[in-house]
Amino acid sequence: MGDIFGHLWEGAVYALSAWNILAIIIGYIIGIIAGAIPGVMAVTAMVLILPYTFTLEPLFAIALLMGVYKGGAYAGSITATLFNIPGTPEAAATALDSYPMFKEGMQKRSLEIALWASLFGGTVSNLLLVFTAPPLAEVALRLGPPEIAALILFSLTAVITLLGDSRMDIWKGFISITMGLMLATVGLDNMSASRRYVFGIEDLDNGVPFVLTIIALLALSEVFIQAERVGSFTLGDAAGAVKKIIPYTWQQRWADFKLCLKDLLRSSFVGSLLGALPGIGATTAAFVCYGEARRSAKKNARFGHGDPRGIAAPEAGNNAVAASSLIPLVTLGIPGSVAAAVMYGAFMIQGMIPGPMLMMEHPEIIYGLFVLLIVTDFLGAFVVALPFISVVQKIFKNLNYSLFFPGVVVCCVVGVYAEEFNVFNLRIFLMLGFVGYIMRKMGMSIPPFILAFILGPILERNTRTALLLSGDSPMIFVQSPIALGLLILAVGALVWSLWRKTRGTKSALEVPEEFKH
Amino acid sequence: MNARSELSIAGVLIAFSLLNYFYLIPTQVVAEGSSPVYPALINTMLLCFSLAYLGEGIRAWRKERREHNEARPAGAHKDMFRPLAMLVVTGAWVLSMEHLGFIISTFGFLIIASRIFGSKSWTKTLGLSVAMPLIISFIFRGLNALLPEGPAEELINWILG
Numbered sequence: 001m002g003d004i005f006g007h008l009w010e011g012a013v014y015a016l017s018a019w020n021i022l023a024i025i026i027g028y029i030i031g032i033i034a035g036a037i038p039g040v041m042a043v044t045a046m047v048l049i050l051p052y053t054f055t056l057e058p059l060f061a062i063a064l065l066m067g068v069y070k071g072g073a074y075a076g077s078i079t080a081t082l083f084n085i086p087g088t089p090e091a092a093a094t095a096l097d098s099y100p101m102f103k104e105g106m107q108k109r110s111l112e113i114a115l116w117a118s119l120f121g122g123t124v125s126n127l128l129l130v131f132t133a134p135p136l137a138e139v140a141l142r143l144g145p146p147e148i149a150a151l152i153l154f155s156l157t158a159v160i161t162l163l164g165d166s167r168m169d170i171w172k173g174f175i176s177i178t179m180g181l182m183l184a185t186v187g188l189d190n191m192s193a194s195r196r197y198v199f200g201i202e203d204l205d206n207g208v209p210f211v212l213t214i215i216a217l218l219a220l221s222e223v224f225i226q227a228e229r230v231g232s233f234t235l236g237d238a239a240g241a242v243k244k245i246i247p248y249t250w251q252q253r254w255a256d257f258k259l260c261l262k263d264l265l266r267s268s269f270v271g272s273l274l275g276a277l278p279g280i281g282a283t284t285a286a287f288v289c290y291g292e293a294r295r296s297a298k299k300n301a302r303f304g305h306g307d308p309r310g311i312a313a314p315e316a317g318n319n320a321v322a323a324s325s326l327i328p329l330v331t332l333g334i335p336g337s338v339a340a341a342v343m344y345g346a347f348m349i350q351g352m353i354p355g356p357m358l359m360m361e362h363p364e365i366i367y368g369l370f371v372l373l374i375v376t377d378f379l380g381a382f383v384v385a386l387p388f389i390s391v392v393q394k395i396f397k398n399l400n401y402s403l404f405f406p407g408v409v410v411c412c413v414v415g416v417y418a419e420e421f422n423v424f425n426l427r428i429f430l431m432l433g434f435v436g437y438i439m440r441k442m443g444m445s446i447p448p449f450i451l452a453f454i455l456g457p458i459l460e461r462n463t464r465t466a467l468l469l470s471g472d473s474p475m476i477f478v479q480s481p482i483a484l485g486l487l488i489l490a491v492g493a494l495v496w497s498l499w500r501k502t503r504g505t506k507s508a509l510e511v512p513e514e515f516k517h
Numbered sequence: 518m519n520a521r522s523e524l525s526i527a528g529v530l531i532a533f534s535l536l537n538y539f540y541l542i543p544t545q546v547v548a549e550g551s552s553p554v555y556p557a558l559i560n561t562m563l564l565c566f567s568l569a570y571l572g573e574g575i576r577a578w579r580k581e582r583r584e585h586n587e588a589r590p591a592g593a594h595k596d597m598f599r600p601l602a603m604l605v606v607t608g609a610w611v612l613s614m615e616h617l618g619f620i621i622s623t624f625g626f627l628i629i630a631s632r633i634f635g636s637k638s639w640t641k642t643l644g645l646s647v648a649m650p651l652i653i654s655f656i657f658r659g660l661n662a663l664l665p666e667g668p669a670e671e672l673i674n675w676i677l678g
Contacts, residue, residue: 055660168523168577171570175530178563185556194551197541220607227599230635402637403645406630409607410623414653418662426611434604441597442526443518460555467554 004134011367020063020372021379027067028380032388034068035075035088037404042072042088044219046342048408050349051211051415058350058365063372065346069339070122070376073282073322074385077114077315081107090282090318093290097303097310104306109248111389113256113311115381117264121316122377124268125275125323129330130370132276133359136331140356143332145466146476150486152459155334157490158277160448160497167498172444180449183208184456191464203424210345212416212429213453217446218338219412220433223405225440230402260312263293267313271320276327277336282318289317323373329354330366334455338447341454520578527571534564602633618667623650 027049034045046068053061076091081098094114101110143151160173186197187207198204267289274285293313294303303310326343328336333355335341347354352365359366416429436446470476477483537560546553610626617625627646636642654673657664664670 168570168573171566171573174566175563175570178559178566181559182556182563185559189551192551195545195549196551196556197545198549199545224600224603227603227633228596230599400636400641402631402634403641405634406627407645407649409603409630410627410649410653413607413611414657414664417664418657421662423611423615423665426614430604430608430611433607437600437604442522464552464555 004131007134007363007367008130008371010364011369012371014364015059015063015368015371016375017059019057020059021375023060023063024067024372024376024379025383027064027069028071028376028384029067029388031068031071031073032075032078032380032384033071035072036078041218041222042068042075043339043342044222044408045072046339047215047218048411048415050214050342050345051419053346053349054419058352059368059372061346061350062343062369063376065343066369066372066376067380069343070319070322070373070380071384073122073319074115074118074315074380076318077118077311078111078389081110081114088282090286090314090321092283093286093314093318094311096290097305097307100304101306101308101311105246106248106306108389109246109252109256109308110306110311112248112253113260113308114315115385115389116257117260117267117312117315118319119377119381120264120312121268121271121319122322123374124265124316125272125320126370126374126377128269128272129323129327129373130367133327133331133366133370136327137356137359140332141360143482144480145462145469146480146483147486149459149462149466150477150480150483150490151332152334152455152462154486154490154493155328155336156448156452156455157493160445160494169443169445170494170497172442173448176439176444176446176449177452180452181456181459183213183449184453185460190457190461201424203422208428208432209419209425210348210454211419212425213432214342214345214450215412215416216429216432217436217450219408220429221436221440221446223409223412224433224437226401226405256308256312260309263289263296263309263313264316266292266296267316268320271317272324274317275321275324275337282321285321286314286318290314326373330359330369331356333357333458335451338450341450344454520574520581523574524571524578527567527574530567531564531571534560534567537563599633603630606630606633614665616667618670619664620650620654620669620673621667622665623653 030045030049031042035042046065049065049068053064056064072088073090076088077094077098080091080095081102084095084099098110098114101107156177160170160177184207186204188194188205189196195205270289270292271282271285274288275282290310290313293309294301297303297307297309301307301309321337322339325337325340328334329340329344333344333353335344344354347358352358352362354366413426413429416425417423419425439446439449466476467474477487538557542553542556542560546556606626606629610622613625614622624646627649628642631642631645654664654670
């Protein structure tokens with residue numbers, strides 16, 4: 001425990017510079033804007049910034065992305081409150097109570113409850129990350145190639161079994177994963193350095209670039225999807241519903257805090273736990289926390305009509321996911337969510353591989369990251385979000401989508417071009433963007449594809465190394481108790497999931513159909 | 518998506534995995550001197566999951582036939598017009614960038630793309646189409662990183678000496 005505080009101090013000394021704090025503020029502003037715009041996720045903004053981090057100082061780049069990540073986690077509640085249109089899918093649970101509260105003229109109360117709950121959930125989750133990551137990283141260092149390969153397989157399986165709505169979706173999810181693994185095999189074989197699937201094109205020798213793939217699949221495909229929905233966002237109409245604005249007094253703030261405290265604590269822990277598991281994500285956490293708050297409330301509660309607990313619980317839950325979803329990344333080197341995958345990319349761009357080795361060899365970087373996470377929540381809330389609340393309605397009422405999305409495409413293309421200054425990459429980018437669009441039209445999930453694409457080379461290296469160690473005997477995966485346990489868990493999760501879909505059993509993790517993504 | 522579409526997609530995926538087994542792995546992996554084990558393993562996974570997907574598709578198709586409600590999503594082709602137009606315009610922009618330079622090609626792209634997205638104000642469209650390429654171009658110039666050059670960049674170079 002003493003070690004952790006010592007490392008935290010070292011991390012604080014290393015990370016807390018004026019530049020990094022500026023990066024957090026800039027990032028939080030970008031995140032809050034991106035997260036609040038319906039149809040644009042904070043992760044899209046992270047992806048757009050990613051290629052520009054090549055030239056930045058490592059911690060400045062990480063702080064910038066962290067600001068975007070955290071700002072986006074809160075921001076979805078803004079348009080959910082003001083326009084009843086959630087900026088992010090997870091904010092849909094918040095809208096159930098925040099919009100009715102807004103309609104009664106309590107817009108300041110509603111947005112502030114969401115902000116304090118986000119800060120509370122984020123801070124609890126940050127502290128859990130700080131205190132659970134070091135022991136987990138020590139365990140991770142003892143894992144060999146068969147265990148790591150089994151762990152990756154388990155992570156990929158968990159993503160699918162928890163995301164699927166039906167058996168069809170589960171198979172589509174697995175197809176998505178295998179396609180991601182296939183794309184990762186393009187380029188030079190990482191064991192023998194011979195070429196694979198390059199069709200004689202030298203530009204493909206280094207494989208399909210990671211940044212390009214992630215921007216194409218997340219951002220460009222999103223623009224194509226939005227092109228179908230031209231004219232579907234009408235923010236102005238919903239905003240006109242409020243009659244008069246009621247001020248939010250300090251007595252009310254204190255009363256709301258006392259009323260919500262139990263739900264804040266429970267949701268923060270539930271969100272942190274769900275976030276640490278690969279693939280569950282903030283949307284599920286928000287709805288689980290909302291459901292729990294509603295279930296535990298007395299009969300005279302005003303859930304659905306503007307109950308403060310209906311805002312605090314989902315906001316604390318979904319913001320708690322943000323930090324805890326980094327636990328698999330910093331302890332095992334395995335990104336458990338798309339946002340964590342983007343952070344993984346940012347580390348790689350800076351020449352660092354996140355995981356237990358980085359934590360042991362350069363604790364100041366990882367603990368610096370933890371300190372930045374903690375600081376981001378407070379800085380974001382007090383310096384950016386609070387002043388932003390007063391001007392936010394005006395900004396989003398006047399947003400011009402017909403100019404915004406073409407601008408996003410320009411940012412994407414310039415970002416991809418700037419990575420290697422290679423026009424050939426732009427052609428791959430365009431192709432992958434359209435593939436991403438078609439996959440989404442076919443109902444195939446993109447996050448599993450991206451996670452598989454990132455984890456593919458690690459899975460291949462560890463699988464082949466394990467087979468080399470055992471003289472090509474697959475029994476090595478069964479002889480190790482950890483690997484065997486993880487493989488059983490992976491198969492068990494798949495079988496349970498298929499059985500659940502066959503029986504039509506509803507899980508506690510069910511999210512309403514209209515908010516699935 | 519209706520069951521028939523699901524069946525078609527499953528068919529395409531199975532055909533692709535067979536193509537991979539019998540053509541791509543021998544010519545693009547083995548012929549280059551790489552081990553076919555891992556690509557074949559992934560391909561086997563793809564084939565198995567595609568067959569399972571096909572099985573689910575057949576079940577769904579039978580169910581649809583029983584219930585006589587093989588619904589075709591209305592206006593599916595109409596929905597795809599704007600995304601396809603965006604793809605073509607973005608492709609044309611990327612290809613023309615090498616010849617026309619970043620500023621002129623991006624100017625053209627932004628005008629057409631914003632019209633596809635339903636922009637009604639010519640003033641705002643022109644404002645964005647002129648300002649955005651110029652700002653990006655100057656940022657890159659400041660960073661000593663050059664975007665594809667064309668007549669507009671040459672003119673700027675000449676003005677700046």
